[in-house]
Amino acid sequence: MANVNRTPGKTRRAEVAGGGFAGLTAAIALRQNGWDVRLHEKSSELRAFGAGIYLWHNGLRVLEGLGALDEVLQGSHTPPTYETWMHNKSVSKETFNGLPWRIMTRSHLHDALVNRARALGVDIRVDSEAVAADPQGRVTLQSGEVLEADLIVGADGVGSKVRDSIGFKRDRWVSKDGLIRLIVPRMKKQLGHGEWDNTIDMWNFWPRVQRVLYSPCNENELYLGLMAPAADARGSSVPIDLEVWVEMFPFLEPCLIEAAKLKTARYDKYETTKLDSWTRGKVALVGDAAHAMCPALAQGAGCAMVNAFSLSQDLEEGSSVEDALVAWETRIRPITDRCQALSGDYAANRSLSKGNMFTPAALEAARYDPLRRVYSWPQ
Numbered sequence: 001m002a003n004v005n006r007t008p009g010k011t012r013r014a015e016v017a018g019g020g021f022a023g024l025t026a027a028i029a030l031r032q033n034g035w036d037v038r039l040h041e042k043s044s045e046l047r048a049f050g051a052g053i054y055l056w057h058n059g060l061r062v063l064e065g066l067g068a069l070d071e072v073l074q075g076s077h078t079p080p081t082y083e084t085w086m087h088n089k090s091v092s093k094e095t096f097n098g099l100p101w102r103i104m105t106r107s108h109l110h111d112a113l114v115n116r117a118r119a120l121g122v123d124i125r126v127d128s129e130a131v132a133a134d135p136q137g138r139v140t141l142q143s144g145e146v147l148e149a150d151l152i153v154g155a156d157g158v159g160s161k162v163r164d165s166i167g168f169k170r171d172r173w174v175s176k177d178g179l180i181r182l183i184v185p186r187m188k189k190q191l192g193h194g195e196w197d198n199t200i201d202m203w204n205f206w207p208r209v210q211r212v213l214y215s216p217c218n219e220n221e222l223y224l225g226l227m228a229p230a231a232d233a234r235g236s237s238v239p240i241d242l243e244v245w246v247e248m249f250p251f252l253e254p255c256l257i258e259a260a261k262l263k264t265a266r267y268d269k270y271e272t273t274k275l276d277s278w279t280r281g282k283v284a285l286v287g288d289a290a291h292a293m294c295p296a297l298a299q300g301a302g303c304a305m306v307n308a309f310s311l312s313q314d315l316e317e318g319s320s321v322e323d324a325l326v327a328w329e330t331r332i333r334p335i336t337d338r339c340q341a342l343s344g345d346y347a348a349n350r351s352l353s354k355g356n357m358f359t360p361a362a363l364e365a366a367r368y369d370p371l372r373r374v375y376s377w378p379q
């Protein structure tokens with residue numbers, strides 16, 4: 001394979017802005033391929049926000065490629081089924097024909113990636129905010145420092161300064177629904193009789209639109225996603241309004257009481273960002289900076305990790321960094337675009353409430369295997 005972007009004896013350098021799942025994946029994958037990598041995180045510590053997360057076959061394969069899968073599998077959970085309820089009655093139980101999937105706390109996933117990045121010698125700087133970048137391969141920090149590199153990765157999230165400083169054309173919109181995300185103790189015994197190891201996607205349309213995505217992360221931790229329209233003042237209020245949630249989901253009362261104690265809870269609307277391009281010269285955008293999507297299909301981080309990992313693959317094959325980035329976007333972006341569109345459509349129509357909605361199209365991104373570069377789960 002052609003690899004003329006390397007000058008013999010010179011180690012290629014990447015500056016990565018953002019220490020979320022996308023930035024850490026890019027940093028580890030590049031480092032594994034011999035790059036010198038510096039990762040800039042604007043916060044004073046590396047930490048994940050947002051309670052729990054679903055990862056599917058595609059994201060799990062990335063973790064395997066990064067050497068972080070074993071750590072993630074310990075302390076995470078694959079439910080026997082993804083069950084959907086409407087008005088507290090089961091309407092479907094999906095098992096995805098054995099397609100691997102997993103639920104975990106965000107901190108668990110983040111810690112595993114940070115540990116791997118540190119073990120490989122990624123130079124991690126906290127309190128280091130990127131404020132601008134240019135296509136020639138320079139990134140400017142809040143401190144005024146300007147760093148030059150062969151590659152700049154903008155993984156600085158939905159409000160990306162790297163992206164906005166360069167001027168990509170973008171569409172951005174927010175959904176009508178949003179989610180309060182919380183981690184509470186499992187308390188299986190207090191919930192009484194039931195299949196409490198399942199994911200249970202509990203929908204109610206009457207008397208109000210309210211949904212609980214009940215997601216066990218491990219033996220001790222439960223991820224609750226409480227969905228309500230932004231227009232519903234009580235459903236979207238934080239700390240949660242215990243009365244409106246217990247009224248609709250009385251059997252979850254022990255967990256909801258714990259949830260109501262969490263004063264730092266946040267209600268987030270779903271944002272979607274679509275760009276004309278993910279690259280300019282030596283700058284590549286990955287993750288929410290490039291393609292924030294509605295979480296209906298739970299693929300924002302999964303796609304981000306696949307794309308960040310795939311970037312490192314294409315950089316080994318391109319004739320120059322600039323050409324490799326163009327080839328990368330051409331190769332990998334269509335999967336994310338289709339997933340983003342369908343996820344947005346599902347969120348707008350609340351389609352998951354019907355049950356049995358993990359169709360082959362809905363699972364396309366999940367079935368992709370970034371290590372072998374094929375859909376390796378053909379069902």
Ligand SMILES: Cc1cc2nc3c(=O)[nH]c(=O)nc-3n(C[C@H](O)[C@H](O)[C@H](O)COP(=O)(O)OP(=O)(O)OC[C@H]3O[C@@H](n4cnc5c(N)ncnc54)[C@H](O)[C@@H]3O)c2cc1C
Pocket residue numbers: 017018019020021022023040041042043047050052053054055128129130131155156157158160161162179181268269270271286287288289292293295298299300301302303304
């Ligand atoms: C309600 C909800 C549920 C979701 N559920 C799932 C799910 O189950 N499965 C899934 O795959 N995806 C899910 N997602 C999507 C997923 O959370 C995101 O796609 C993913 O976290 C994006 O990662 P990221 O690294 O691109 O961005 P972020 O997680 O936003 O990380 C960006 C990082 O960069 C830092 N930063 C920001 N600006 C700068 C700067 N200028 N310089 C340096 N550092 C900076 C931030 O502090 C942060 O650490 C969900 C999203 C939502 C809203």
